[in-house]
Amino acid sequence: MASRVPCPHCGLRPKEEFTIKGAALPRPAPDAGEAAWIEYVYLRENPRGAYDEFWHHTSGCRRWLVVSRNTLTHDVYGARDVALGGETQP
Amino acid sequence: MRYSALSLLLNGLTGNRNWAPAWREPEPKSHYDVVIVGGGGHGLATAYYLAKVFGVRNVAVLEKGYLGSGNIGRNTTIIRSNYLLPGNNPFYELSMKLWEGLEQDFNFNAMVSQRGVLNLYHSDAQQDAYTRRGNAMRLHGVDAELLDREAVRAKLPFLDFDNARFPIQGGLLQRRGGTVRHDAVAWGYARGADSHGVDVIQHCEVTGIRREGGRAVGVETTRGFIGCNKLALAAAGHSSQVAAMAGLKLPLESHVLQAFVSEGLKPFIDCVVTFGAGHFYVSQSDKGGLVFGGDIDGYNSYAQRGNLATVEHVAEAGKAMIPALSRVRVLRSWGGVMDMSMDGSPIIDRVHLDNLYLNSGWCYGGFKATPASGYCFAHLIARDEPHETAREMRLDRFARGYLIDEKGQGAQPNLH
Numbered sequence: 001m002a003s004r005v006p007c008p009h010c011g012l013r014p015k016e017e018f019t020i021k022g023a024a025l026p027r028p029a030p031d032a033g034e035a036a037w038i039e040y041v042y043l044r045e046n047p048r049g050a051y052d053e054f055w056h057h058t059s060g061c062r063r064w065l066v067v068s069r070n071t072l073t074h075d076v077y078g079a080r081d082v083a084l085g086g087e088t089q090p
Numbered sequence: 091m092r093y094s095a096l097s098l099l100l101n102g103l104t105g106n107r108n109w110a111p112a113w114r115e116p117e118p119k120s121h122y123d124v125v126i127v128g129g130g131g132h133g134l135a136t137a138y139y140l141a142k143v144f145g146v147r148n149v150a151v152l153e154k155g156y157l158g159s160g161n162i163g164r165n166t167t168i169i170r171s172n173y174l175l176p177g178n179n180p181f182y183e184l185s186m187k188l189w190e191g192l193e194q195d196f197n198f199n200a201m202v203s204q205r206g207v208l209n210l211y212h213s214d215a216q217q218d219a220y221t222r223r224g225n226a227m228r229l230h231g232v233d234a235e236l237l238d239r240e241a242v243r244a245k246l247p248f249l250d251f252d253n254a255r256f257p258i259q260g261g262l263l264q265r266r267g268g269t270v271r272h273d274a275v276a277w278g279y280a281r282g283a284d285s286h287g288v289d290v291i292q293h294c295e296v297t298g299i300r301r302e303g304g305r306a307v308g309v310e311t312t313r314g315f316i317g318c319n320k321l322a323l324a325a326a327g328h329s330s331q332v333a334a335m336a337g338l339k340l341p342l343e344s345h346v347l348q349a350f351v352s353e354g355l356k357p358f359i360d361c362v363v364t365f366g367a368g369h370f371y372v373s374q375s376d377k378g379g380l381v382f383g384g385d386i387d388g389y390n391s392y393a394q395r396g397n398l399a400t401v402e403h404v405a406e407a408g409k410a411m412i413p414a415l416s417r418v419r420v421l422r423s424w425g426g427v428m429d430m431s432m433d434g435s436p437i438i439d440r441v442h443l444d445n446l447y448l449n450s451g452w453c454y455g456g457f458k459a460t461p462a463s464g465y466c467f468a469h470l471i472a473r474d475e476p477h478e479t480a481r482e483m484r485l486d487r488f489a490r491g492y493l494i495d496e497k498g499q500g501a502q503p504n505l506h
Contacts, residue, residue, distance in 0.1 A: 003398075016399045020389050022343070022504060041501050042341040042432045042488040046330035048392045071344070072392045 006079050006088040009061040021054035024066045024082075048072050054082070093197055112277060113284035118291050118316050122150045124471055125309060125318035127296050127332055129153025131162035131272075131457065132449055133324040134279035134290070135464020136471070138196065141286035143465070144472035149288045150318075151280075152311060154295035158276040161326050164394075164426035165457040166349050166383045168362050168373065170207040170267035171232050174223045177482035177494040178435060179230045184479045185462030186232075186266060192461060198278030200270050201376070206361035207267030210242070210249070210411070212256040216366055220262040227264070235263045246363060250413050256367035267362060269373050269381075275460060299335040306336060306446045322447040322471055327392065327427030329450035336446055341432040341488050343503040345386040347454045348396035350404065350423045354378030368407035379421060382408060386428060386454065388504050396425040428454050434506030435494035438466050439485040440474065447471050448485060453506050 004012045023044055028036040048071060055067045063084075068077040080087040091097065091110045101109055124140060126133045129151045140146040153159075169189050171182035193200050211217050217236075224234035238260045243251060251258045280290050291313070298310035299321065308317035325332040327344045355378050364371040369385035384404035387396050401423060408415045431437065431451030436459065441448045449467045452459060466480035476483075482494055488501075499505040 015397075020504060022502070023390075038489045039339075043339045044330070044341065044343050044503075045339065046343050046390065048328070048331055048344075051390060053389070071390045074391065074393055 004090065005055065005065075005067055005076055006090045007057055007060060007063075007065065008079060008081050008084075008086045008088045009063055010057065012090065013057070013060055017057060017059035019056045019058045021056060024052040024054045050077070055079070093199075112281040113290055116289040116291065118150060118152075118294065118311070118313055119289065120315075121308075121317035122289070123148040123318070124150075124320045124322060125316055126151045126322045126324055127309065128324035128326060129157055129280075129290060129292065130160045130324065130326055131275055131279065131460040132326070132452075132463045132467070133322075134276060134283055135460050136322060136324060136449070136467045137283040137288045137290070137464075138279045138286070139465045139468035140472060141283055141288050144468050146468075146472050147287040149283070150316065151283065151288060151290045152294045152296055152309070152316070153290070153292045156292050157280050157290070158273050161426045161428070161456060162276045162460070163273050164349065164424055165272055166371065166373070166381050167269045167272045167457065168207065168267070168371070169202075169270055169458040170264055170362075171458075172207065172209070172223065172227055172234065172262065172264045172267065173496060174226045175494055175496055176230075178496055179227065179232065181462055181466070181479040181483070182459065183230060183232050184465070185459050188461030188465060189270060190266075192278070196278045196282035198274060198281060200274040200278050202268070202270045204266050204268040205373070206263055206265045208237070208242070208245070208261045208263045208361050208363045210258050210261045210364060210366040212259060212367045214259075217259055224262050233264060233266050235265065237261045237263050245361070246359070248412060248414055249363075250411060253410060256410065261363075261366075269362060269375075272457060279464070296332060296335070299332075301336065301443065304444055306443050320445045320447065320471055322449065322467065324449040324467065326450065326452065326456065327429050329429050329448075333448065333450075336443060338441060338448075340437075340450065341485075342451055343390050343430050344392055345389070345428050345430045345504060346391040346393060346396050346425045347383065347386045347428050348400055348404070348423055348425045349381070349383040350401075351375070351421050352380040352382075352418045353421050355380065355418065363411075365407055365411040368410065370404060370407035370411060372408065372412070380415075380418065386430070386504065391425075392427050394425050394427055396423070428452070428456075430503035430506055432488055432501040432503055433493035433495045434497050434499065436463070436483050437485050438463065438470060438476070438480045438483045440470060441485055
């Protein structure tokens, strides 16, 4: 894992400041049906390569981010605020 | 060639020039009854029991690297069956019983050492939880003993009993738990499977699964197409990639888990001991090195290497449990890619194609399960019905709501 994450609010910060939640998946509508919810809760593409993941900047701005990175090389491509957008690259 | 004291003596007297290779290096045939994808511990054990117990001998095991290059050679060698839930406990106890007879069974010295596994507890609440787990184990016929603080002190006097934050109150001991030499498990199963006619094919990566009319008819590999009647997947951390070749999306994430070994020390720790207040566990190898590990790094990874922050965390937890570790030098560290399932428990099931079988989701508990995983998977492949100890390890348990959530964490693979 690259050791620094480009937080759109705080700049390049050490990854130890963050809490990792997991795959950044779109949440289904409440009435989307059982199959959609089972897929959302349990099933994962689990890619070997590019991957979008929810990270919380726990020891910084406390904003939820989507961090884009590579699960094989550990390169970090960029990060954006979940609600505000604003992609930043390292 | 059967290994024995006599064969050792005779080969020694003839200058060790007449040992036969432990297994053949066959060219892949065009078709097998069963093709197993993944030549790790579980794949090799599956082939061994298929051929030896279930009489299915026309079997190939396809391994993309060399034998022992994956998690079978990267774990911390611990075996135990101290599980709480009825979906898990009989399965891991079957594994323990198979470990106990394994070396005689496959005629290979795997250095099975039942030196005991001790889980420390640090609070009244944790004592209650461990008492419950110990009682559940005994109800399933598994040995468990609750040790108080003084009994633990008599066994391991160098622990930090009066740690200000996490004082040690006692521990749950499974005396039949212990360690096994992990490379020898891979070699023993490979040799055993080979001697029963199984083709163990190394450096043969599966690149595709050919399907016809709802059946898997074979696999595309870097060494050509190989046909099969039944296809079994045991690809551990790369299960998602192999299953995707058959159009299947799994409830798995792949995470990196690190392990460490120290410089050789004089005899120091004569059992496996785990810290109850953080993720740290340690045993001492026969060469004297302390073999230890901690938690997964917490992010999806296929890199087989970890992060320094986790190294520091493991070292801190270790020092909180054994202050003397502060002077010990670490010799090396490494990482393995774990197939972390959504409830922390494995999957042994026949899946959406008629003749496709799946073995995955071992999280970081795959090594201890190797014999039972192979036995139960072979049972399923040969008879098309689950072994009685593995019948809850179904893929559809997530959709049906019958999770085996040993840790009680829910669908959070980075917490299991």
